Amino acid sequence: MIQEDFLHFVWQHQYFNTVNLKTSDDRLVEVVKPGFQNHLSGPDFKEAKIKIDGILWAGSVEIHMKSSDWKAHNHDGDANYDNVVLHVVFDHNKEILNPEGQPIPTIELSGLIKPGLLSRYQSIIDSQTDIPCSDLFFKVRSVTRLAMLETALVRRLERKGLIFRSILKANNNDWEQSTYEWLARGFGFKTNAENMLELARAVPLKILQKHSEIKQWEALLFGASGLLNTSDNDEYANELRREYVFLELKYEIKSNLSYNQWHFSGVRPTNFPTLRIAQFATLVHANSNLFSLFTHFSSIKELQKLLQINQPEYWKGHLNFNTKSKNIMNGLSKSAVQNIMINTIAPLLVAYSEFKEDNDMLDLAMNVLMSLPVENNHIIRKWQDLGWNVNSSFDTQGLIELHNEFCLPKKCMQCKIGVELVKA
Secondary structure (H helix, E strand, O other), rough: OOOOOHHHHHHHHOOOOOOEEOOOOOOOOEEEEEEEEEOOOOOOOEEEEEEEOOEEEEEEEEEEEEHHHHOOOOOOOOOOOOEEEEEEEEEOOOEOOOOOOOEEEEEEEOOOOOOOHHHHHOOOOOOOOOOOOOOOHOOOHHHHHHHHHHHHHHHHHHHHHHEEEEHHHOOOOOOOHHHHHHHHHHHOOOOHHHHHHHHHHHHHHHHHHHOOOOHHHHHHHHHHHHOOOOOOOOHHHHHHHHHHHHHHHHHHHOOOOOHHHOOOOOHHHHHOOOHHHHHHHHHHHHOOOOOHHHHHOHHHHHHHHHOOOOOOOOHEEEEOOOEOOOEEEEEEEOHHHHHHHHHHHHHHHHHHHHHHHHHHHHHHHHHHHOOOOOOHHHHHHHHHHHHOOOOOHHHHHHHHHHHHHHOOOOOOOOHHHHHHHOOO
16 A cells, blocks of 8 residues: 655655646646655645746645545645645545635646556565565665664654653753653663653652662652552561651652552563662662763763662562562663663763754764664564674664664655665
């Protein structure tokens, strides 16, 4: 099935028969300038120049699969579309009128697109594999692969950076509190990320920093988390609970978190939220300036070493309150440190780079990823089976984005690899 972004590609490069091109009402059309693709709201191509029966028109071009999509997409009555001078469709199934009641000039691309181009596109888009171009992937030049990998990676980092920027905006550009919340989210990993973020908002960093003892930090964080409420028989939990009763009143802490909101089921014991909160508290307690820690470290090895914290004695032998561990646990594992560097620190550096318009921070984010080993998961193995040489987390993060955001939704015409194969 043809998608609209394929028609954008065809129009942008004029990959159709333009000889004796006519509108649906038989007027001669000459494309002087196809226009610039618009990725924001409004018509698909702007600043186009089109001659219709010898008269030059300047304005926008809107592209749809069917003419009737004009109404389906609610363009009627939208002033942004009043300057559309040409409607380009694959199937002209309905006449569309402009605000003056006159038909909008329309050309139908069905039958005009170059057959080879269309067949190559359909062979990819109709594929039933997760990576639609897998059968043709061997034909793609290495320079195209690398260019698309970098595009996907930057997009992934920017997308994650936007989440941080929303946190920063909510904190009125307080970088320290925002970094604290962002790190908390990172310590929640996938399963408890939003709960950890909510916890960091309920107990702001400035409140924790009023106390020097780690036990008071744990009392505040575990108390606000709701995880103390089912631990009546644990002496340490009772001690923290008594401390929290006083601190909760003193700082007027408001938290809606409860034990049942946290995910334990289906989570590896070393990733239990109780352990992650204790490790988070230890790391923040040991570093008075988180933002500086993550943006101005002297070396990547030094940063990794700082993240490999030595957690409190109680949590070396417990998975949860009342639940002892069979093994001694000493802080974050190497894979957990790698996860935080990939998903927390690198996006933070990208967000800071954009905020300060400082490319050095973007380069630093890339260096962080290039210094980390390859991630081993089913997505990366798919690419390796196709012959992609994967060397670091720089590669794996780009390939995860490529797979999830381009291949699965079949956005092949927004991918340099897909474009090269279709144009071949």
